[in-house]
Amino acid sequence: MPAESSGQWRVPAALPVLKATGALALVALGLLLAEGDPVQLVLAGSAAAGLLGWALRDVVAPVRLAVDPEGLTVIEGWAGRRRLPWATVESITVERRGRLGLANEVLEIDAGESLHLFGRSDLGAEPAEVAEALHAARPAD
Template identity: 70%
Template sequence: MDEISPVRQWRVPASLPAAKLAGAVLLVALGLLFADGDPVRLVVAVLAAVALAAWAVRDLIAPVRLAVDPAGLTVIHGFAGRRLLPWPAIEAITVDRRPRLGLTSEVLEIDAGESLHLFSRYDLGSTPEEVAATLSAARRS
């Protein structure tokens, strides 16, 4: 069996915030191109671009979404905060699979009693199944 390192982190892939920022620029460009003098279209495009850019900024400020160490799990909390979940507080670590439109989506679920933390492949930079296995092994040790 592999030995668990003292600290392991999972983070947002570096390409994701870049894609979000590019999408924000594209939204503004399309808003300018297709507004046809309608200020409402332009405002909607700019607001959507600002929301997408804020989402990208979160990825840049707090790229680490999940970390494990002997004390427990550290998860992202709020916009860019962190929260330690001690091992005794964690009730379950599971992977939820759901078929949608011919594709299967996977989400890592960490049930800490009064809070539920969900992580997709895009939050972790790895498959939820791999992360769940690593977390379960760390929990046992």
Template identity: 70%
Template sequence: MPPSPPARQWRVPPVLPAVKSAGALVLVALGLLFTGDDPVPLVLAVLTAVVLLGWAARDVVAPVRLAADADGVTVIRGFAGRRLLPWSAVEAIRVERRTRRGLSAETLEIDAGESLHLFGRYDLDAPPEEVAEALHAVRAAAS
């Protein structure tokens, strides 16, 4: 039996949860600064900050967004769950490039038939093109 290829993981950049948390604090500070007699700006700032902190919490609780080994690809599911997609279930791995308003974005797409999993650069802390190449290499080594 040939040795299995080493597992690869891609995760959120470590600084991202801190940036999101700092952004939440700035929002609350701005809400306090501009409240005056009207509490609506503060309420909106606090609600937005709570959402941003929840997003940062997800980055801390489940930093690994994508992993690949001989068994298949493990993707994040829900807030912090995981789902293993066996290589036989993965129909396509591709990078989608889009340009809108002068800005270009790349998204890694993993098509598993009934489900489509999308990952951006900040989900992977690597260019989606490099991750796609690595996934193809792990898949080829596993077959």
């Protein structure tokens, strides 16, 4: 996103499709491998239901972060929204962590009493790029 005073970041459209496909694959594997064992069927069904719920959240609330001249709007809870005026935003940083040989970046928005974390799959963009855009959109004090 270019340096503007407003914009939004959302979950990539392919992600909920991928999650739903994974849920269907879990159900199919559960039916194929369970051989009548109800415990395995319940486990596969529960995992698939969780994955479908996660995919549904991506469809119901795809926009995870929005910015405008007055502040930020972040997702809160399953699909709620929370408004953060610029005065409450203490810092916007990108945390880089390595684990199991993989590097991961997370956008951190510290609003004093709350901390909001966004990964690449939440934003559909690199967290460092989003942080730059948020800094550019923030009015000078």
